[in-house]
Structure formats: C-alpha cells, structure tokens
Amino acid sequence: MGADALLKLHHLHLELPDGTALLEDVSLTVRRGDALGVVGESGSGKSLTAMSVMGLLPGLKASGSIGFEARELLGMKDREWRRLRGAGMAMIFQDPMTAFLPVRSIGAQIDEQIRLHERVSRREARARTVALLGRMGVPDPEAAAKRYPHQLSGGLRQRAMIAMALSCGPALLIADEPTTALDVTVQAQILTLLCEIRDSGAGVMLITHDMGVVAQTCTHVAVVYSGLVVEQGPVAAVMARPLHPYTQALLEAIPPLDGPRPDALPSIPGRPPAPDARPEGCVFAPRCRFVRPDCAVRPALREPEEGRRVACVLYDA
Amino acid sequence: MTILLEAKNLSKQYRLSHGQTLRAVSDVSLVVHRGEALALVGESGCGKSTLGRTLIGLGAPSSGDVFFEGERISGLSDRALRRWRPRMQMVFQDSSSTFNPRRTIGETLAEPMRIHGRTGIAERIAALLEQVGLSSSVLSRYPHEFSGGQRQRLNIARALMLGPDLLVADEPTSALDVSVQAQIVNLLRELRNSLGVACVFISHDLAVVRQMADRIAVMYLGRIVEEGDVLAVLQAPAHPYTRALLNAVPRPDRPLPPPLKGDVPSPIHPPQGCAFHTRCPLAQPRCAQERPEPHRIVEGRTVACHYPLL
Ligand SMILES: Nc1ncnc2c1ncn2[C@@H]1O[C@H](COP(=O)(O)OP(=O)(O)OP(=O)(O)O)[C@@H](O)[C@H]1O
Ligand SMILES: Nc1ncnc2c1ncn2[C@@H]1O[C@H](COP(=O)(O)OP(=O)(O)O)[C@@H](O)[C@H]1O
Ligand code: SF4
Ligand code: SF4
Ligand SMILES: [Mg+2]
Ligand SMILES: [Mg+2]
Numbered sequence: 274m275g276a277d278a279l280l281k282l283h284h285l286h287l288e289l290p291d292g293t294a295l296l297e298d299v300s301l302t303v304r305r306g307d308a309l310g311v312v313g314e315s316g317s318g319k320s321l322t323a324m325s326v327m328g329l330l331p332g333l334k335a336s337g338s339i340g341f342e343a344r345e346l347l348g349m350k351d352r353e354w355r356r357l358r359g360a361g362m363a364m365i366f367q368d369p370m371t372a373f374l375p376v377r378s379i380g381a382q383i384d385e386q387i388r389l390h391e392r393v394s395r396r397e398a399r400a401r402t403v404a405l406l407g408r409m410g411v412p413d414p415e416a417a418a419k420r421y422p423h424q425l426s427g428g429l430r431q432r433a434m435i436a437m438a439l440s441c442g443p444a445l446l447i448a449d450e451p452t453t454a455l456d457v458t459v460q461a462q463i464l465t466l467l468c469e470i471r472d473s474g475a476g477v478m479l480i481t482h483d484m485g486v487v488a489q490t491c492t493h494v495a496v497v498y499s500g501l502v503v504e505q506g507p508v509a510a511v512m513a514r515p516l517h518p519y520t521q522a523l524l525e526a527i528p529p530l531d532g533p534r535p536d537a538l539p540s541i542p543g544r545p546p547a548p549d550a551r552p553e554g555c556v557f558a559p560r561c562r563f564v565r566p567d568c569a570v571r572p573a574l575r576e577p578e579e580g581r582r583v584a585c586v587l588y589d590a
Numbered sequence: 591m592t593i594l595l596e597a598k599n600l601s602k603q604y605r606l607s608h609g610q611t612l613r614a615v616s617d618v619s620l621v622v623h624r625g626e627a628l629a630l631v632g633e634s635g636c637g638k639s640t641l642g643r644t645l646i647g648l649g650a651p652s653s654g655d656v657f658f659e660g661e662r663i664s665g666l667s668d669r670a671l672r673r674w675r676p677r678m679q680m681v682f683q684d685s686s687s688t689f690n691p692r693r694t695i696g697e698t699l700a701e702p703m704r705i706h707g708r709t710g711i712a713e714r715i716a717a718l719l720e721q722v723g724l725s726s727s728v729l730s731r732y733p734h735e736f737s738g739g740q741r742q743r744l745n746i747a748r749a750l751m752l753g754p755d756l757l758v759a760d761e762p763t764s765a766l767d768v769s770v771q772a773q774i775v776n777l778l779r780e781l782r783n784s785l786g787v788a789c790v791f792i793s794h795d796l797a798v799v800r801q802m803a804d805r806i807a808v809m810y811l812g813r814i815v816e817e818g819d820v821l822a823v824l825q826a827p828a829h830p831y832t833r834a835l836l837n838a839v840p841r842p843d844r845p846l847p848p849p850l851k852g853d854v855p856s857p858i859h860p861p862q863g864c865a866f867h868t869r870c871p872l873a874q875p876r877c878a879q880e881r882p883e884p885h886r887i888v889e890g891r892t893v894a895c896h897y898p899l900l
Pocket of ligand 2: 604613632635637638640
C-alpha cells in the first residue's frame, strides 16, 4: 500500500490457548487522514482486532503482522507498547465510564495522561486539558474539567474521553462503537467530531455495526464476518456497489427511510457461526444465496478492481 | 376503525429521593385502534417505556385515565386488572433477562396459560412456535442455549400465548444485529397481519418504525410533540424536533447533516414554554414562555409547536 499507510494488518490471526481461532484472517490498512470503518455483526471480531492493535490482549496468541509507522508491533515488549499507547495510538470505547476512574475529576485524569508522556507543569497540563475540552465542544470547559465522570451527560462524557485520547496527539485513534449508547442527535455531534479529527490528519479506525455511520464518517470500510475481513474498499464505491454477498445482504437489510415500503425486508437466514464451528470453506456459505460447489474451499482476499478487495469465489478470475 | 385503547391526559411522575419530582410522562392523550400499530419514538429518557407500561396497567398513572374497549382500566386494583391482563401483553428489549434461566422453554411458555387456568396448552405452544419460526425441539432447552434473535422469537411467542388484542413491544429489535433485526421486524409484521393484534411499538430507530408501524407518536421530555401517519410524518415532519431526529439518522445514502446543539434537558427541570426551545433551530421568543398545545394542522396530523413546518 501507499507510503502514507499508518497501520497495516496483514493476515492477523488470533487464537485461544486451546487453539480456537478468534480472528482467522484480518488484513486491513489505515492511512493518515483517512477513517477506516470496521463493520460486522456482534461477535465478528471487531473489538478483538482493535485490542490486538493496542496490545491489550495478553493470553491470546497472535500471528501475522501488525505494521504501525514502519514498525512491527507483534512480538513487541509490554514496555514498548505502553510507550506507544497515548502518543502513537489511543482508543475510545462505547462506555466512557470504563476510561475514567469514578473518584477523580475528568480534568485531573486528562492532566495526568498528558504529564505521563510529556514533562510539563501542572498548570500547563491543565491549560491544555481545558483547551482540548473546548475543542471537543464541551461548554464551559474550565468548569467541566472539575467535574466527576458521573456528573456529566453521556454525550459530554464521550467528548471528555475523546479529549483524553487525543491529549498526547496520537497518530491513530481507534474508536470502538463510540456512539452506540448515545441518542441519534448526540451521536451526530460525536460523529462530526470524529470527522474533524480525521481531517486534521490523524488516522481513525471506527468500529461500528451501523453501515449508515460508516457511510457518513469514513473514507474506507472493512467488512468483518466471523473473524475474517471479507471485503474492503473506499466507502462510496462499496456502498454504491458492494461486491461480497454478505456486504450486499447487510446493506439490503436496512429498512428504507423513504420511497416505497417493502412488505418484508430482505433478511439473512440463520446467524454467524461460533468461532469453534466455522465452516471449512467460505465462512458465509451456510447463509449465502449464491453458494456453489467451489465455495467449499476458503476464498482468499483478492483485488479484482483497483483499490477494492473481496474474498469470494464469484470474483476469482 | 374501532378504538381499542384510549389514554386521556395521562401523566406519570416519579418521586426521587431528594424530594424532587421527575415528570416522565406529561399530559399524553392517544388512541390505539383495533389491529393497528402505533409507534412511540424519541430519545432515551423521553418517557416511552413509562408510557408503554402505564398504558397496560403496569404501574398506575399519577393522573389521567386509560380506557380499554371503553372501560376504564387505570386506577384498578391488581385483582380487578387480572381480567384484562390476558388481553394486553408486553415484549421487552433484553430478552435474556426476561426468561428464568433455570426453567426450560416449555415450562416458561406454558406459564401464562397455567396462571390463567387455560387448557389445551400443548397445542397452543406448538401452533405458536410454528408461527414464530421455531421447531418444537426448543421446548426441553434452556434460555442460554439460544441466540438473541431466537430468544426474541420465544419472547414474542410467550406474549402471544393468551391471544392478546394488544402487544406493547419495548425496543424489541434494539439489541439485535441488522440481519437478525430484519428477521424479527418481518415476523412482527406477519403476526400482526395474520392475528390482527394491535401493537404499541416503542423504538428509537425511525427506519425500523417506518417498516413496522401505521402511525407514529414522537415524544420529547414526556410529551407527544407530533403524531400522524408514519409515512406522511417521515416524508414531511411538521415538528422541528421530528425533523432533527430524522436528519440525525445515519444513512448510507446521504452525508452527515449539521447536528442539533446540546443535550436533552433533565426531566427533573424541564424548560419552560416549549420543552424543545433550548435546542430548536427555529425557536422564537414566544417559545420560551408559552407551551404549545397539540393541535391538528391537517387531517390526521397533530403537532405541538407554535411554528410548525407544515
Ligand atoms: N478473551 C476472550 N476469550 C475467549 N473468547 C473471546 C474473548 N474475547 C472475545 N472472544 C470471542 O471472540 C469473538 C469476537 O469478539 P469481539 O469482542 O471482537 O466481537 P465484536 O465484533 O467486537 O462484537 P460486538 O459487536 O458484540 O462488540 C466472539 O465470539 C467472542 O465471544
Ligand atoms: N422507576 C423509576 N424511578 C424514577 N425515575 C424513573 C423510573 N423509571 C423511569 N424513570 C425516569 O423517567 C424518565 C423516562 O424514562 P423511560 O420511560 O424509561 O424513558 P424511555 O423509555 O423513553 O427511555 C427518565 O428520565 C427515567 O430516568
Ligand atoms: S465464496 Fe461462495 S458462499 Fe462465500 S460469499 Fe462467495 S459465493 Fe457466497
Ligand atoms: S414551539 Fe418554538 S421552540 Fe418549540 S418546536 Fe416549535 S418553533 Fe421550536
Ligand atoms: Mg465489540
Ligand atoms: Mg425505554
């Protein structure tokens, strides 16, 4: 991929000590100034992918490659990973309460995060915290910094968590379902903020199960199904003409907001396989309407068109 | 169309520990016709669940009345309500917590009929399982052995056991993935058509609501701000809040619109005048002082706004 690739996962594979593969084969790229949406159903492996990049999965065996700014992260020592978290990469979660301690003000926690990575005075750190909260659209940031997490609304807590994640200027921001617990009107505010962060030059990896969120926030998308990336490409192209039958079915299952109302929504029969019961061939085969004999061999991720990748026999030349 | 259920000036307040009062539902009037699906939509905390529960007598209203087939059911004792219970049933969002983990599915499904002394339980269970798309092999299994989508099917089957006339479904698809959500939405629509059961469908997802409902009631801070035919309202909302809610739905086919400012105010201290005036892009001075009452602007459309968009 291009020289500006910030994060590149290549055949990332993750297994439990008993040999069960939680992630089979995840390959994806995030460039600077791009936002990659990672979509898939519950249990498909989105969060595990994010946690692998952050080096937060002790006890699971990872293989393949995680390239970040020309370094290989797999096999790195904990100490090196800790240094990378904060200034190199940072993560935000669905529930901001998990990112903050309940007993200290959010400002104190952001100050501390800044001082962990840089030698600045308390005063300077606080000034930066307040400026950051302000940039995140927190009203009256000075007063907000003195509040405890539970004293803020869900939307403000999410902004505070994003401020903390950005406090050391990470090159990569990973957001795991950051708006799933929020109302749509507040979600729209947070998504706007993520777009601004992306436009300021950071790489963003946005994990979500909502195709609409991807379409409105991301430049690229990777579709994950049962621990594999099955399709990847520029958002506009994938939305306009999804290649993989699973991507097609996911988009069709969204009820329309205008136009004629269908009697029944196209739905995907069945459900995704458990990690220890994946079919041998294409993992989507039991639910796929195009299944044919050669699907019994697992298709590799190929690039049938410039910039678009898909793992499906329909596109094998 | 005959009216099945009617609520008149319904309010529900919760007394909080510090002597404060939380107005969860304020002065709501609505009707549900026989066989119809009415959707209640709005952001979290706007009072949808409280209203849904109050409508079917799970918790007494603080004031106002509910009528079922013309008879007043609000304010009745639990004993007096018992006669009405089989006619109104509820389906919840989190289907895992509504099943007793130590009981088989068969025992759980039989329970409502047993409580109400009905016979022919086995036949009824078999018929309903077929209708919700499950095989009778599920009967000897336990709740944890099912996926979220399957549990929601079981939940629906249980709610239908007594042959209710009204189903209140509180976010029945919100915990499900899109592909499974589509299955459940289709199932609920089929059941409504085949059984003629009326439905109060609570959801924050406007696309799902459009697919499911005949009429929609949009709530903000405990009040219904707009009500009408679901396709008409979503095609051309008349209340600024309905429009904002609709705009905020992320869709694959359009860019992110400028978001609405601020958060939903606290229901403990709701704003004076129009409760939406603190966030409304169209607010005028009058909106902060005078509360707009719901009024009909065109046939079949009621709006509580001084300056409706239609
Ligand atoms: N520490 C763990 N030990 C064993 N299995 C795990 C562990 N963490 C996750 N899994 C399993 O790995 C699979 C992928 O999990 P993951 O949390 O990445 O899913 P996800 O795509 O983020 O789903 P969701 O949308 O529900 O957040 C699931 O089957 C999950 O049960
Ligand atoms: N048992 C209760 N005691 C006190 N407050 C409650 C109770 N149930 C709900 N509320 C409050 O009432 C308001 C409406 O709640 P609810 O009906 O659950 O909203 P929705 O279903 O629209 O999210 C919220 O502010 C909620 O916190
Ligand atoms: S490989 Fe076969 S089963 Fe898999 S998605 Fe393609 S057509 Fe369907
Ligand atoms: S009454 Fe005023 S503030 Fe309320 S919705 Fe209408 S225009 Fe907006
Ligand atoms: Mg997850
Ligand atoms: Mg609710």
